[in-house]
Amino acid sequence: MFKKIWFQLHWFIGITAGTVLMTIGVTGALLAFREEIMDLLSPGVMHVQVRQQATLTPQQVLEKLRQEEPQRRITTMTLSAEPGDSVRVVFAPPPGERRGQARYVDPYTGALLPPVTGMEFFEFTERFHRWLLLPTEIGKIVLGTLALCLLMLALSGLYLRWPRRALSLRAWLRLDFQLQGRSLLWNLHSVIGTWSLVMYVIFATTGAYWALDWFKDGVNTLAGETRRAPMARGEGKKKDGPNNQTPVALDLTQAWNAFLTKAPDYQSAQLRLPEQGTQPLQIFFLGHDAPHERARSRMVVLPQSGEIKQLERYEDKSTGGRFIAAIYPLHMGTYFGLPGRIIMAIASLMMPLFGITGWMLYLDRRRKKAALRAERAALGEPQQQAGGQLLVAYASQTGQAERIALHTAARLRRSGVAVTLQALAQTTAETLRHHPRLLLIASTFGEGDAPDSARGFERRLRQAAGQSLAHLHYAVLALGDRHYTSFCGFGHTLDHGLRQCGAKPMFPLVEVDRMDAAALRKWESELASHGLDAAVSDLLPTSSPTWPSWVLVERHHLNAGSQGEPLFHLVLQSADSSQPAPAWQAGALLEVMPRHAPDRVALVLQRLGLDGATEVHCRGMRCSLADALACSVLPMQAAADAQTLAQQLQPLTARSYSVASAMQDGTVQLLVRQQRHEDGLGLASGWLTEYAPLGARLQARLVDNAGFAPVSADTPAIFIGNGSGMAGLRGHLRQRIHAGGTRNWLLFGERNERYDFLYREELQAWLQQGQLARLDLAFSRDQEARIYVQDRLREAAGELRHWLDQGAVLYVCGSLDGMAAGVDAVLTSLLGETGLQDLIEQNRYRRDVY
Template identity: 40%
Template sequence: MMPDWILSPARLAGVGGLLVAYAALCARVAWTVRRQRLDVLRDNDAPAAAGDSPAVLVAYASQTGQAESLAHEATRMLRESDLRVTLLPVDAVTANTLGAHPRSLWLVSTTGEGDAPDHALGFVQNVLTERVDLTGHEALVLALGDREYRHYCAFGERLQQWLTAQGAKSEWICVDNMSCSALRLWQSGVSALRQELLCDAQESRPGPPVEEEWLLPPEATIFRLARRTLLNAGSQGGALYQLDFVVNDSDLPHWQSGDLASLCLPADPEHARDYSIASIPADGELQLLVRQSTRADGSPGVASNWLCTGMNVGDSVALTIRQHSSFRLGDNANRPLILIGNGSGLAGLLSHMRARIAGGQGEQWLLFGERYPAHDAILGEQLRQWMQRGRLARLDLAWSRGSGERTYVQDVLLQQADVLKTWVERGAAIYVCGSRQGMGQGVHHVLTQILGDEGLRVLSQSGRYRRDVY
């Protein structure tokens, strides 16, 4: 059982230390941005055979890596046909960039109830509010979302409307949960653009053949469910299970902490579901934490119900490992980490803690929220042991139910504001994983209170504030 206590905060150093740390942070951001721009210039060198063919802009806004992966795949296909392509995240796209490209492909995700991905907020504020003459420009927008949310393609729709309002000829495709049929429509649109460009550049000669299904998913691995453990017996919330998968006849595929496991259900092969991986390859198994969810009408969630009660221990399932570049450790591997989450969001944080413990890297501070300390102390013994052995520097817990006052993880974060500032001054990165509604929004609001809009923006731009909220 997790200890129901909160560590008392250390006091801050002087204002001078804060200014020095902030200056160092700004310098780090400038270096990171410069390095990213150099990477973009390197990756966007035109192929030698491209000649004077018109350049295509491929822009992506990705929260979990799906849109980014599809953007890279479309770019690869076009470049293999010796076409000039500029590949950029939307936060690097400007009005001048658009004006320099007669055609564009957009691959954008919507998060939560209609929001743009975190890294796209600057684009929303600085470009989507501008008037830009895009007369004659042709665009194709792929909008990724999840129909379980009411406005599941809202960001893509907003982008489409903006492009049209600027005079562009624009079409869009809304994709529910990586629907294969919708992705085939997108593939057809990109292939048609490719052929049109090749005909223009080669005086109507057909281009080199392209495989019929170039938009293929990454290779899946067959896993077997070795164990399923109920982690919150007696809880009034949804049952939360730990699922341990193993591979029988081959080695585990490689993944990094922060990555995702994607699967399609036997009853719904058209739609893939993503789950945070809680383990690392060195553990010898792939571990998920899955909440058995219930829809608003009382019916069980299709994917979670199958994983938690439908499949039997010993059954096999095809899982695809997906890189989640925006939630990996990356340059933060050796920094102090502030890990914030609730419920099944502990999975994405566990993988980082385990990776850092295995590598002997850095300090870690976990702030975690659940319902009742008596029933929802998820993996409490493991966390307690890590504290005792010095693997966790701090552990702060929030209980929203029980005999005491209701406390949420954002409340604990506000109480520990001085400690948070001290950690950030020392270079800490902040990772948030769990529910968007309530926890995710509340934590973001409190972090803005503590660090200020500009301080949080600087952390986000430098990759030191990363979120996986759903």
């Protein structure tokens, strides 16, 4: 359970904060080599040709600039002891601006050199990197939060990928490009993440230091350092009396000579120039042996007399002071010289890799889970039969092992075998003692590890070593990827553990490399030789899915005037009246093939210079080029002719929507929220709610959603959702009410009651007629304090426990961010982690969230 929580936190932060962190990483890599890039773009500006003459003193440079720019005051002057390095000066900012212009000056002539190419770009990049272009105080808080999110991602990623052989460098650090699919993505994500872990911890902690004042104060306190208060306005001015009003011109000669007596071998010196010659001058400088660019000493000197008022040398700093000074070099990598900068820049550039692979892993996981739920429902859940002679147990990470177990159990049940189907996580030694035969289908995670859900069984099996399971005959189908060192490692662990307990194998373990057909057929034949008919090779894909036609017959805007995006109620009928109406269960999904808006297709055709009416062959069908483009990913480049273009087109991906009606209604009804992006309406929502005319034919197919499947009408059910999540809840309610079920409790949330009370008349009628036992509503914007659906659930804690004690099933449908997470948190606080886990294991907590 603890690992599941960390996994949920890791992917949630990864797909939210991680998306922004990708851009911060890229900008950070650019800033790491800002000086080199600008120098390359502006030859002869930041560095000039070395000459056989002495460089100008700071006072001479100041006088030259006063002649060339008499109206502008210089606030900072940076000089380098390296021959040929230009003098960098910063002018006072104009009124209303925070930063003054930075320019470079020829150190031999004092001439103002041309502006550096790219400086404005890098200033913009730095503002984005440090504040996301937000106001400074807000940007600091946001960036500090993102830095802490990066720290959480790094540490949680380390915990989640901790291998069983923690001392094996191969398990930690080996990249394997021979892997394919999800295995390759996981390998890239986890191994490169391990390589970059130290760098990301440094990025996160040093970034939080600058962005969050409380974090900085805490670090400074631990280091025994306090921040120097900023110099107050007017500090250092001479206060001899009211007649001291005449401004004194700044002369740097005495101050510079005094500086050279104390630091004759300096590397660089930054002079912060006061407005008047009577005010003290601050000089920050690097000694010849400074370990990094922030190992600076500080001198305060009076320009008129050259008297040194204060001298703070870096080498005299405390250990804590040196640590504070090293924070910036650590962040940039300069603490370790050029190799450190390169390493940190590469780590920054790697951030998009983690974002992309993380998203791909997340979407793949969702897709496989959806397919698994659909397959489970299509096969029919094999029931656990009392006294069943055969136990089929599975351990699955992505759903493949569970699919095979479902097919195996379903096929055995049809052949008359009494079968118990169970996840390995729920299997105990006591369970094994009550079954004489066991079929194990087990995936391996990573380098020989158990899937997350099966770690508990692995531990229980080790603890049971020496106990007698001599009555048990078993077979193991081990799934894995041969490119991993410990191919099918967890399957072999199970095989070894069962042998240790005296269990007898029916035949040797069967290894399957990435759903290899030959290995699956070997499993079938071995089972058949023991009188078990369990065909599983039919899991391999044989044909493409079909897409029936549906007619859009109604479309109504339900929340006109709402603060939120428009919500539309759609009604679809099967286009083939000669065929029986398609059947589905409550909770089902409708997968819709979207189409591009006609005006967007027309713009593409105009850009490509092609005629949309041209007949083409596309994906085995003959149609117009415009039709082919409408249902394809729009091309970015032109082709030689229309047919060549049609052959290159890739089909659009289907979008899934919860069905908001029951089969008894005779129509498929949807509740679709119109999505709006910078370039217009969302592809699928725009097509369904705006562009598709009434009477249009849509390509769509019904998909069962086993993880959100209905229960019998006499079982109490609690439905919780918000926004368009009402669709999945309404489908359940309508089916239950058609069946005469009345133990229905709905908790629904939206923004405003006036505009967003979806299906108001229908819900109120059900409530009045006793078909809805309870209705709790949360309209968050109707009062000053925001109230959400999870708050209503917390307020009804006593009633919730009462319903759960009576065997109620919980259904949650709607947004994952906010609502679903909030409901999860409330249930955990009310029931405890164990109580919530019990609901999950009993399949009484069913969610359809997005």
